[in-house]
Amino acid sequence: MSLTRRNFLTRTAIGGAACAASTAASAEAREEKTLPPKALGLLFDSTLCVGCKACVVACREANGTHPEFNTEDKLWDTPLDLDADTLTVIKAYREGTGVTKDQERDGYAFMKKSCLQCIDPSCVSVCPVKAMTKNPETGIVSYNPDNCIGCRYCVAACPFGVPRFEYDKTFARLRKCELCKPRLAEGKIAACAEVCPTGATLFGPVTVLRAEAERRHKMTPGERAFFPRKTADSTDVHEKPAPHYVAETYGLTEVGGTQMQLLSGVRFEKLGMPVLPKKSFVATSETIQHTLYKGMIAPAVLFGCLLVLVRRATNNEQDKTAEHDKHVDEHKGEE
Amino acid sequence: MRMKPLGGPYITRTTIIAALMVAIMGILVLIRLCLGLQSVTNLNNGYPWGLWLAYDMVAGSAIGCGGYAVALVVYALNRGQYHPLVRPAVLASMFGYALGGVSVLIDISRWWNAWHIVWPTYFNFNSVMIEVAVCVCVYTTILMLEFAPAVVEKAVEWTGQRGGNLHALTTSVQKVLNKIIFVLIALGMTLPTMHQSSLGTMLIPFGPLLNPLWQTPVLPALFLLTALCMGYGVVMLEATLVSDRFARPSEARILGLLSRYMIGMLIAFLGIRWGALIYEDKLSSLFTSGGLSLAFLAENALYLIPVIVLWPEHRRMAPRYQFIAAMCILSGGILYRLDAYMIAYGRAGWHYFPSVPELLVTFGMIAVEVLGYVLIVKFFPVLPSVEHAHTVALATNRSVA
Numbered sequence: 187m188s189l190t191r192r193n194f195l196t197r198t199a200i201g202g203a204a205c206a207a208s209t210a211a212s213a214e215a216r217e218e219k220t221l222p223p224k225a226l227g228l229l230f231d232s233t234l235c236v237g238c239k240a241c242v243v244a245c246r247e248a249n250g251t252h253p254e255f256n257t258e259d260k261l262w263d264t265p266l267d268l269d270a271d272t273l274t275v276i277k278a279y280r281e282g283t284g285v286t287k288d289q290e291r292d293g294y295a296f297m298k299k300s301c302l303q304c305i306d307p308s309c310v311s312v313c314p315v316k317a318m319t320k321n322p323e324t325g326i327v328s329y330n331p332d333n334c335i336g337c338r339y340c341v342a343a344c345p346f347g348v349p350r351f352e353y354d355k356t357f358a359r360l361r362k363c364e365l366c367k368p369r370l371a372e373g374k375i376a377a378c379a380e381v382c383p384t385g386a387t388l389f390g391p392v393t394v395l396r397a398e399a400e401r402r403h404k405m406t407p408g409e410r411a412f413f414p415r416k417t418a419d420s421t422d423v424h425e426k427p428a429p430h431y432v433a434e435t436y437g438l439t440e441v442g443g444t445q446m447q448l449l450s451g452v453r454f455e456k457l458g459m460p461v462l463p464k465k466s467f468v469a470t471s472e473t474i475q476h477t478l479y480k481g482m483i484a485p486a487v488l489f490g491c492l493l494v495l496v497r498r499a500t501n502n503e504q505d506k507t508a509e510h511d512k513h514v515d516e517h518k519g520e521e
Numbered sequence: 522m523r524m525k526p527l528g529g530p531y532i533t534r535t536t537i538i539a540a541l542m543v544a545i546m547g548i549l550v551l552i553r554l555c556l557g558l559q560s561v562t563n564l565n566n567g568y569p570w571g572l573w574l575a576y577d578m579v580a581g582s583a584i585g586c587g588g589y590a591v592a593l594v595v596y597a598l599n600r601g602q603y604h605p606l607v608r609p610a611v612l613a614s615m616f617g618y619a620l621g622g623v624s625v626l627i628d629i630s631r632w633w634n635a636w637h638i639v640w641p642t643y644f645n646f647n648s649v650m651i652e653v654a655v656c657v658c659v660y661t662t663i664l665m666l667e668f669a670p671a672v673v674e675k676a677v678e679w680t681g682q683r684g685g686n687l688h689a690l691t692t693s694v695q696k697v698l699n700k701i702i703f704v705l706i707a708l709g710m711t712l713p714t715m716h717q718s719s720l721g722t723m724l725i726p727f728g729p730l731l732n733p734l735w736q737t738p739v740l741p742a743l744f745l746l747t748a749l750c751m752g753y754g755v756v757m758l759e760a761t762l763v764s765d766r767f768a769r770p771s772e773a774r775i776l777g778l779l780s781r782y783m784i785g786m787l788i789a790f791l792g793i794r795w796g797a798l799i800y801e802d803k804l805s806s807l808f809t810s811g812g813l814s815l816a817f818l819a820e821n822a823l824y825l826i827p828v829i830v831l832w833p834e835h836r837r838m839a840p841r842y843q844f845i846a847a848m849c850i851l852s853g854g855i856l857y858r859l860d861a862y863m864i865a866y867g868r869a870g871w872h873y874f875p876s877v878p879e880l881l882v883t884f885g886m887i888a889v890e891v892l893g894y895v896l897i898v899k900f901f902p903v904l905p906s907v908e909h910a911h912t913v914a915l916a917t918n919r920s921v922a
Binding site: 267269270308310311312313314315316331332333334335336337338339341342343345347350351352353354355356357358359441460462463467468470471472474475476478479485488489492493495496497498499500 | 555556557558559560562564565566567569570595596597599601625629630631632634635637638643644645647648649650651652654702703704706707708710711714715718719722723725726727728729730738741866868870
């Protein structure tokens with residue numbers, strides 16, 4: 187094909203579009219999300235948990251969920267996992283003889299599962315219609331059924347498997363822990379922390395909870411130690427020998443950090459908590475999305491180039507059809 | 522370019538079977554909408570996305586990329602000789618996308634709120650899904666307008682026999698349409714580039730929930746390339762089947778020429794995919810992913826076979842090899858998308874396999890496409906007239922020789 191001026195122009199235009207696209211691709215990554223100023227959360231210390239499940243019962247009362255029956259006699263509230271009807275659950279780890287508490291080998295331990303209130307929540311990022319929101323002050327991640335279309339992207343994307351949808355109802359909703367938002371408005375604390383007899387679950391500002399976790403990490407295992415109930419600064423304390431903690435606090439860095447902090451004597455992956463990188467996955471997807479669609483420049487350039495090319499091609503096409511028709515008519519005339 | 526309706530009877534064995542399947546689907550959809558997802562599907566909180574989303578929407582929209590892939594060659598590369606393939610491809614695309622959209626509507630749990638995805642005050646621009654949703658809605662409308670010339674042509678012909686004001690009206694509609702069609706066509710190439718790549722980006726938030734053989738930051742490029750490959754594949758399959766079933770002259774020459782672009786796309790896909798795998802140091806996952814390793818290798822084989830089969834010039838022009846290549850590309854592409862959205866995704870302790878009613882709904886959707894396509898090509902001028910097909914065949918023969 188010979189290089190006509192027009193060809194040259196259109197090719198230059200395409201090259202320009204490619205350049206625009208590649209400069210856009212080198213744009214900066216989305217900045218890291220930080221802890222909201224008045225972030226609230228929970229601190230769960232697995233070594234203090236005795237597995238009484240008072241928190242599960244209190245949670246039901248606070249959120250209007252119903253007992254779940256998973257034994258044949260249907261006499262026990264036995265939730266197996268988080269569910270649209272169970273917003274918190276106590277799970278147990280057991281290995282070998284299962285005799286010693288908070289020991290990985292031949293031991294057992296408990297783990298509380300509920301929403302971790304991520305600092306950079308996947309559910310909020312992926313929701314197409316702003317049904318999942320993170321409060322800019324308290325950082326509580328809430329669900330608004332009025333916005334929700336039920337695509338279940340949040341269910342699919344949560345790294346912890348927290349949001350749960352109802353599949354058996356016509357007017358289905360999503361359910362997740364919202365840190366007892368209505369109770370907080372009444373000046374109360376989260377129900378699970380309120381009822382915990384050993385202070386395994388504490389409620390409070392995340393900075394205070396992190397400091398408390400730090401204090402516990404500094405304890406010498408076996409020495410006298412004091413543990414508050416309900417909140418970290420409570421005067422209601424009990425005495426107990428300091429346990430042996432694994433080195434890290436879960437929730438400090440996982441996918442950008444969470445507002446729930448976990449302490450344990452057994453490695454977290456053994457307790458069903460996934461090993462996760464520091465950077466959230468939605469930071470990557472948002473970076474890609476906002477790079478490609480920054481100011482809609484790249485799509486607009488692509489559209490512009492295509493417009494020029496199509497205009498040229500359709501003009502040619504119409505000329506050819508006209509010629510073809512003329513040719514056919516002449517041909518018919520000859521017959 | 523002259524297109525003509527195929528004509529012939531509307532009630533045939535194919536259309537009756539398809540209509541029955543559509544009826545069964547209708548009942549199941551009604552049950553699902555009234556009684557909730559569990560009444561029809563096996564979806565659960567470990568696998569909130571199942572067959573309807575993975576096949577009907579994600580794979581279905583790529584099968585519907587025929588119009589996009591061909592338009593790119595015809596208009597962007599200015600290869601007018603491929604023009605006879607455009608209208609049937611646009612028709613198939615229209616079905617693929619419209620039905621993908623319908624599947625999403627019956628899949629979402631709170632379907633009465635579906636309008637939120639076209640209502641800007643609800644939009645969350647951080648969500649890749651809103652980009653896909655809005656873009657697909659607009660594109661489906663564009664496809665209908667792109668197909669409009671076929672409908673208007675029929676109307677002009679019909680009113681022409683009766684004359685009067687109606688004819689004047691349809692003719693002026695046709696004129697306006699002819700004037701703005703280039704905008705529609707350009708939009709029709711921009712939008713799939715956007716949402717087909719976004720379908721890949723949509724998986725990135727899943728992190729390790731998606732097997733490392735599929736999870737990669739180059740997902741948008743891979744999804745865009747599979748959309749194009751599958752687009753060419755479906756045009757090839759459709760053209761070989763139509764010439765065979767309706768005893769029409771073969772478009773083998775034209776398809777052979779088209780397949781050069783397809784081979785290029787396939788090689789690009791394989792190159793980027795394996796390149797990313799090596800760059801991210803994930804080759805070891807090939808040996809640790811169990812059954813998924815096999816699925817991964819199967820996908821790649823299905824993409825490599827067409828490259829090998831169609832590489833020599835003589836095979837590229839033969840309908841038999843074109844058919845084999847098209848089948849490989851389509852099954853490879855469908856498998857890739859089902860793997861990425863359903864099979865290679867998973868949470869420990871959960872299981873999902875579509876229920877029989879769930880499968881019947883998907884089959885029903887396919888039946889709608891078959892039924893609609895057959896009826897429309899018989900009634901509307903979609904396929905090139907036999908006389909024209911001969912001319913094109915001769916012309917391309919000459920240009921090849």
